[in-house]
Amino acid sequence: MISDARSWTPGEVVEADLCVIGSGPGGLSLAHELEGTGLRVLVLETGGLHEAPDRNALSALDSASRYGAETRIENTRRVGGNANVWHIQTDAGYRNVRMVPYTRGDFAAREAVGSPGWPISYDLYMDWIRRAQEHLALSGSFRAEGRNDLAAPAFDLPSAGIETHLFQFPNAEAYLERARKRLEASRNIHLVSFAHALELIPDGSGGAIAEVLGASEPGREFTVRAKRFVLAGGGFAVPQLLLSSQRLSAAGVGNVHDTVGRWFMDHPLIDGGELIPTSRSLFDRAALYDLRTLASGAVMGFLAPSDEALLAHPMANLNLILFPAEREFRRNRELSHRQSLGFYSAIRIRDALRNRHRPLMRDVFGVLAGADGVVRKAVDAYLHPRSNLARGGWSRLDRPSARFDVFEVLHLAEQAPRRDNRVTLGAERDRFGRQRVKVDWTFSEEDYQRLARTQEHLARLIEASGLGRWEVRRVEGRPDIKSDSTGHFLGATRMHADPRQGVTTPDCRVHGVENLFIASSSVFPTGGYANPTLSIMALAIGLADRLKAV
Numbered sequence: 295m296i297s298d299a300r301s302w303t304p305g306e307v308v309e310a311d312l313c314v315i316g317s318g319p320g321g322l323s324l325a326h327e328l329e330g331t332g333l334r335v336l337v338l339e340t341g342g343l344h345e346a347p348d349r350n351a352l353s354a355l356d357s358a359s360r361y362g363a364e365t366r367i368e369n370t371r372r373v374g375g376n377a378n379v380w381h382i383q384t385d386a387g388y389r390n391v392r393m394v395p396y397t398r399g400d401f402a403a404r405e406a407v408g409s410p411g412w413p414i415s416y417d418l419y420m421d422w423i424r425r426a427q428e429h430l431a432l433s434g435s436f437r438a439e440g441r442n443d444l445a446a447p448a449f450d451l452p453s454a455g456i457e458t459h460l461f462q463f464p465n466a467e468a469y470l471e472r473a474r475k476r477l478e479a480s481r482n483i484h485l486v487s488f489a490h491a492l493e494l495i496p497d498g499s500g501g502a503i504a505e506v507l508g509a510s511e512p513g514r515e516f517t518v519r520a521k522r523f524v525l526a527g528g529g530f531a532v533p534q535l536l537l538s539s540q541r542l543s544a545a546g547v548g549n550v551h552d553t554v555g556r557w558f559m560d561h562p563l564i565d566g567g568e569l570i571p572t573s574r575s576l577f578d579r580a581a582l583y584d585l586r587t588l589a590s591g592a593v594m595g596f597l598a599p600s601d602e603a604l605l606a607h608p609m610a611n612l613n614l615i616l617f618p619a620e621r622e623f624r625r626n627r628e629l630s631h632r633q634s635l636g637f638y639s640a641i642r643i644r645d646a647l648r649n650r651h652r653p654l655m656r657d658v659f660g661v662l663a664g665a666d667g668v669v670r671k672a673v674d675a676y677l678h679p680r681s682n683l684a685r686g687g688w689s690r691l692d693r694p695s696a697r698f699d700v701f702e703v704l705h706l707a708e709q710a711p712r713r714d715n716r717v718t719l720g721a722e723r724d725r726f727g728r729q730r731v732k733v734d735w736t737f738s739e740e741d742y743q744r745l746a747r748t749q750e751h752l753a754r755l756i757e758a759s760g761l762g763r764w765e766v767r768r769v770e771g772r773p774d775i776k777s778d779s780t781g782h783f784l785g786a787t788r789m790h791a792d793p794r795q796g797v798t799t800p801d802c803r804v805h806g807v808e809n810l811f812i813a814s815s816s817v818f819p820t821g822g823y824a825n826p827t828l829s830i831m832a833l834a835i836g837l838a839d840r841l842k843a844v
Contacts, residue, residue: 296373296477298342299489299510306516310336310484312841313506313520315491315535318375320813320830321526322473323429325483327838334482336518338489338508341371343474345378347652348725352490353530356720356732362562362778367733369528369781373487374473376528376781376827380466381645383685385587389466392594392683393828394436394459395423399604399611400708400822406608407744408710409820413791413800414836422832429831430464431472434590438582443590446581446689455603455755458582459613463592489516490726494523494539494547494810502809503547512726522809522841526834529558529783529815529826530731533717536787536797536804538728548787548804551794555717558735559709559784559821563777566703566749567767569616572760577694580701583616585686594686598823599752609748610741612707613823617681618688618698636664703764706780706823707745709737717786737778745773782826787816802837813837 302308312328314321317339328335341349349371361367370378380391396412401419403411412419427433435441438448438458448458477485488510497504505519525532533555537546548554571577582595597614604611639660643653661668681688683704691697720732746766753764767774790796793805798817804810813834815826 295480295484296343296474297484297486299338299486299508299516300514302510302514302516304514304516308336308516308518310334310518310520312336312522312524313338313518314524314526315506316375316526316528316531316814317373317485318526318528318830319377319827320375320834321524322374323426323831323834324524324526324813324838325485326429326473326476327835328842329476329480329483331842332482333841335484336520337483337485338491338506338518339371339373339485339487340490341373342487343373345370345372349488352724352726353528354724354730355530356722356730358720359731359733361733361735362737362775364777364779367779367781369530373485374466374470377466377470379645381684382463382585384463384465384585384592386463386465386592387467390463390592391466391827392461392825393430393432393464394461394824395420395832396820396822396824396829397598397601397604397611399599399601400820402601402605404604407610407708408712410711410790410795412819413789418836419829419832422835423828425835426828426831427462430469430828432462432464432591434462436460436462438595443588444582444593445588446586447579448582448595449580449597449759449761451597451755451759451761453755453759454600456597456752456759457600458595459598461585461594461596463585463594491535492538492726492728493541494535496539496542496547496807500542500806502807509726522811524811524813524837524841526813529786530717530733532812532814532816533786534719534728534731537719548797548807548810550806553794553797555786556713556715557711557785557788557819558715558717558733559711559818560735560778561706561780561782561784561821561823562709562737562775563780564612564705564707564745565767565774565776566614566705567765567774568619569701569703569756569762569764570699571701571762574695574699576761577618577698580616580618580694581689584681584689586689597752597756599748603751607751608744609751610708610710610744611822612705612745612748614752615683615704616701617704618694619700619702620697621699623700623702630667633664633667633670635660636662636667639664640668704776707748708821708823709741710744711785711788711820712738735778737775742772749773782815782821784815784818784821784826787812787814788819789817790819801840802833811837811841
């Protein structure tokens with residue numbers, strides 16, 4: 295069942311066995327797993343079925359935030375969450391996303407990089423991953439070995455330090471349509487749109503949550519009473535709600551030890567430089583590393599450190615995504631700041647129109663100011679068409695070796711959890727009167743040094759394999775971070791067995807609160823390099839199993 299909270303009478307009280315706050319892939323997975331159990335499940339979603347810019351604006355950060363060079367951080371407040379903005383092009387359309395699970399090395403404690411590890415079984419996690427794949431209509435292993443459907447070989451990498459993994463690409467339109475139909479037909483799952491959770495209200499002891507105060511619009515409040523509550527919002531929304539719930543303590547809910555908002559991480563996007571093949575024929579043998587659609591779905595190979603290497607060396611986990619390019623590709627791309635502003639404004643306008651909502655006026659003005667940058671990029675794309683993070687297809691050329699000279703290397707990198715990288719509440723307030731999230735985050739000098747050591751170590755392994763020479767890119771002696779954030783908000787309510795070192799137990803229950811659980815990227819104790827969505831869904835599935843068993 296799907297309904298709209300704006301039809302509720304102000305002051306209305308609704309009861310359920312379980313209240314889930316958030317309807318992104320995590321919340322939807324939890325609801326799907328509880329279908330037919332007899333539990334009365336109420337799912338609250340801030341937005342509606344379609345894009346609502348005024349709801350998206352609730353995610354804007356306090357202007358005093360310190361977040362590297364990032365000035366524009368937004369989430370989509372809508373049924374389906376950020377699945378609505380997946381934008382990678384495959385044969386299934388342009389609404390896809392790159393997915394891969396975390397590695398066994400990510401789960402291990404690695405003192406050399408400040409990683410506490412994950413306090414849950416990796417094998418059990420992978421069982422949940424396989425069930426999450428079913429939700430997304432994905433199949434097959436994320437490793438090249440053992441798969442006979444790839445129709446292309448992996449690179450010959452004799453060293454145990456580096457190996458080939460596979461991305462898979464679910465389609466958002468198909469996934470969200472299946473989810474919508476399940477919700478509409480459900481007898482025990484009730485999703486309520488335009489239902490914005492404002493505050494968690496504890497019982498008199500503070501040991502449990504009694505109810506949630508919400509509102510459909512400012513001044514139109516309602517109350518949800520339930521036996522158990524799950525916070526399934528984004529990596530900022532979850533700590534914001536905990537910190538905003540100050541009925542019994544000014545520190546908020548679950549924050550006895552000042553842990554809520556701590557250890558925040560993101561995945562910087564890094565320009566790794568160029569891999570120059572020993573032989574140009576490598577381009578003709580590298581189709582596995584292109585984004586291709588097979589009978590089992592879209593896949594793309596990439597390189598990453600092995601688990602053994604992560605445990606043996608003080609390395610950051612990262613991936614190496616390879617894109618064939620001409621030798622002069624950097625010079626052809628160069629734009630001034632004004633031209634870059636115009637180009638990226640044009641991309642945001644395109645994405646807004648694809649998602650059927652009105653572009654922001656600042657992007658319209660950005661395009662007008664940097665129109666020559668838009669034209670220059672369009673001409674370059676026509677004269678030098680190449681794959682990028684949003685599309686593949688280069689391996690369809692008859693002889694890629696006749697066209698390309700180098701592989702451009704891009705990667706997402708792990709950031710070590712640091713207690714002082716944190717999320718708090720700022721002084722500014724949103725239209726519902728709640729304090730906005732304030733971020734205090736840096737990519738530290740230690741992070742830079744660890745990343746540089748990792749790149750150099752992997753460069754030696756690549757050269758030893760005979761593939762070629764990786765010329766690692768440096769800017770003023772440091773790795774070249776193209777974007778401080780890829781929108782992967784991790785760790786601000788991390789799981790840890792010790793309540794002084796984390797917010798949730800290994801079962802995703804908030805320490806000290808018996809009926810409050812979290813299914814979000816905010817519980818991740820380490821960052822790895824993977825898009826967190828698949829793992830959010832896996833943790834939600836595991837949580838559903840525990841909720842059904844109690």
